[in-house]
Amino acid sequence: MAVTSPLAIDIENMGFHYPGNADVSFSGLNLQVKKGERFGLFGPNGAGKTTLISLMTGLLTADSGHIKLLGHEMGKQNNSSTNKLFGFVPQDFSFYQELSPVENLEFFGAWSGLSKQTIKRRTDELLTILGLEEVRNKQVQKFSGGMKRRVNLAIGVIHNPEIIFLDEPTVGVDVQTGHAIINYLHELNKGGTTLIYTSHQLSEAEELCQQVALIDGGKIIAQDSLHKLLHEYKKESLEHLFLNLTGKDYRN
Numbered sequence: 001m002a003v004t005s006p007l008a009i010d011i012e013n014m015g016f017h018y019p020g021n022a023d024v025s026f027s028g029l030n031l032q033v034k035k036g037e038r039f040g041l042f043g044p045n046g047a048g049k050t051t052l053i054s055l056m057t058g059l060l061t062a063d064s065g066h067i068k069l070l071g072h073e074m075g076k077q078n079n080s081s082t083n084k085l086f087g088f089v090p091q092d093f094s095f096y097q098e099l100s101p102v103e104n105l106e107f108f109g110a111w112s113g114l115s116k117q118t119i120k121r122r123t124d125e126l127l128t129i130l131g132l133e134e135v136r137n138k139q140v141q142k143f144s145g146g147m148k149r150r151v152n153l154a155i156g157v158i159h160n161p162e163i164i165f166l167d168e169p170t171v172g173v174d175v176q177t178g179h180a181i182i183n184y185l186h187e188l189n190k191g192g193t194t195l196i197y198t199s200h201q202l203s204e205a206e207e208l209c210q211q212v213a214l215i216d217g218g219k220i221i222a223q224d225s226l227h228k229l230l231h232e233y234k235k236e237s238l239e240h241l242f243l244n245l246t247g248k249d250y251r252n
């Protein structure tokens with residue numbers, strides 16, 4: 001039976017801890033993201049952002065509670081059809097360095113169940129949009145950091161997913177690539193794609209995100225539209241809000 005839900009992400013009363021590590025654990029965590037939102041998850045180093053994204057994408061399994069993507073429960077119906085609902089652009093590069101962009105997209109496209117014809121069409125589209133056309137057959141290991149980030153993004157979106165998780169998608173890139181990636185994410189969102197994004201680049205985040213959640217020590221300490229939070233805390237930027245809510249101490 002088809003599952004319909006107005007929510008892209010629905011996390012209810014979720015608990016998780018890493019065995020043997022008490023630094024960060026989630027307990028009774030609730031988080032909802034509506035379909036079509038541009039949602040930003042922010043917090044200091046070690047706050048639990050990557051862990052939460054790993055739980056939402058099924059790389060980690062919650063100890064308790066529910067995590068639903070578009071109405072499908074992760075961990076319970078975790079199979080190839082659930083995996084097709086979302087794309088994941090991880091912080092660490094996820095491609096094969098010794099392959100070219102075309103070969104990587106062929107591999108990951110096939111892994112997502114796309115036909116050869118669709119892979120070819122999407123490869124041509126994505127390499128053009130992301131400025132990689134001229135290097136389509138060159139080994140990725142020889143690319144600059146910005147080019148590698150664009151390859152990482154292309155792989156995450158090749159199957160046109162309804163939700164895209166982006167864990168620091170512009171870290172280490174120049175201004176040109178940063179703008180190109182953010183513009184492309186806006187275009188995808190205009191087409192209805194839900195974006196779940198995390199970054200430490202808060203001015204860039206302000207440009208992209210409508211809805212934000214601040215997380216610290218595994219707890220969501222604020223969540224609302226960016227506009228409302230800035231108004232409520234009387235802050236002029238996400239950076240000021242962030243420092244106000246998470247303090248100025250170093251994190252390990």
Ligand SMILES: Nc1ncnc2c1ncn2[C@@H]1O[C@H](COP(=O)(O)OP(=O)(O)OP(=O)(O)O)[C@@H](O)[C@H]1O
Nearest residue numbers: 018021023024043044045046047048049050051052
């Ligand atoms: N595989 C693991 N096993 C045990 N502990 C882990 C593991 N991965 C992460 N942690 C711990 O969980 C906590 C949260 O880490 P996480 O990477 O989720 O934070 P983050 O908010 O994404 O940080 P950053 O901004 O530095 O990327 C940290 O204390 C980290 O050491």
